[in-house]
Amino acid sequence: MIFNGFSGMAGMRPLYQRPERAIIRIQAAGQTKWLWAGRPLLPAIGVHMEAERSIERVLTTQVKLRHLLMFKTVAECGALSRAAETLHMSQPAVSKTIHELETLLGERLLDRTAKGVVPTVFGSHVLRYAHSLHAELKRAADELTALRQGSAGKLAIGSYMVALPTLLPRALSLFFAGGDATRVSVVDGSKERLLSGLQAGEIDIVVGRMSEQDGHGQIRQIPLYFEPIVLVAGRQNPLAGKAAPTPADLAAQEWVMPHASSVARTPIHLFFAREGLDLPARIVETLSFPLIRALLLQRDIVAALPWQIVQADIEQGVLAKLPVDIGYPALPVGIITHAHNNLSAAALRMVDSLKQAAGELYHRPPAA
Incomplete structure (x- = not known):
């Protein structure tokens, strides 16, 4: 004090x-x-x-909302002239506002280059807070508009593949069972896309595999459970009828894997390295489960997938779980939110629904 x-x-x-x-x-x-x-x-x-x-x-x-939002627009446009066009203002007026903000903070926020302007180190931090502020304002506007119109607002959920077949549908059922009239939008995609949307305020919560990094303190994670990974193949695949497939059998197969930059691929590489084997000659890189499933049904191909993704197909005899443990660790599944943005009432209810759904649905695959 x-x-x-x-x-x-x-x-x-x-x-x-x-x-x-x-x-x-x-x-x-x-x-x-x-x-x-x-x-x-x-x-x-x-x-x-x-x-x-x-x-x-x-x-x-002293700093006003217009200072920060105009600085955000200039940084995103990369040039004062383009920002002026976007804002329907004169370039001198935009330049004056940016100069006011730099003077108030006592720091240069933009470096002028031949191609335009880029944020300085200090400016990058200011830009991050400007993005958060803009996201909060947009969220507030959505909620207030919904209240004025007599509705319950909207909720954007980002979901990884692991949560789509079972966890998220059950959570949505619980969410709407309480009579909630919120308009829910579900976005699926890569980790980079979903976390980027979360940071920009376009997505309220993300559910799926928890991030290995904390995004420099920008995300908050709530663990739900650990999802086992199993090796699967189509019923027509010769390995499906084999009591004990060998590492060499797996190396001779075609594989579906995550992209090479994904940490989810590392355990597969380590398995073949421990066995002294080269990686399979044919690899299809994709995160699209419809494509993965089609390949498993049509070709002699193997994939390592979360249990909940393939559980129904295995129980119905469409796919086969191979009795091989390649040492793939269980995936930590959880809820990811922005560390500095307040969740709406609808988002908080969805978090509770996801926790309840996870408690009801979590289970391990049957022994091979």
């Missing part, structure tokens, strides 16, 4: 009830001194604290 005081401490007003543990700034004879519990602090510490207070004061009392 910081006190402001002057020479002789006259007129100093306590800001909280334990002044003996307060940090005090004393201004006298044009100089500033900092005290804590009556002892002087190093000047550098005081300067740092003053800088933090200064930025907070500027952001809360």
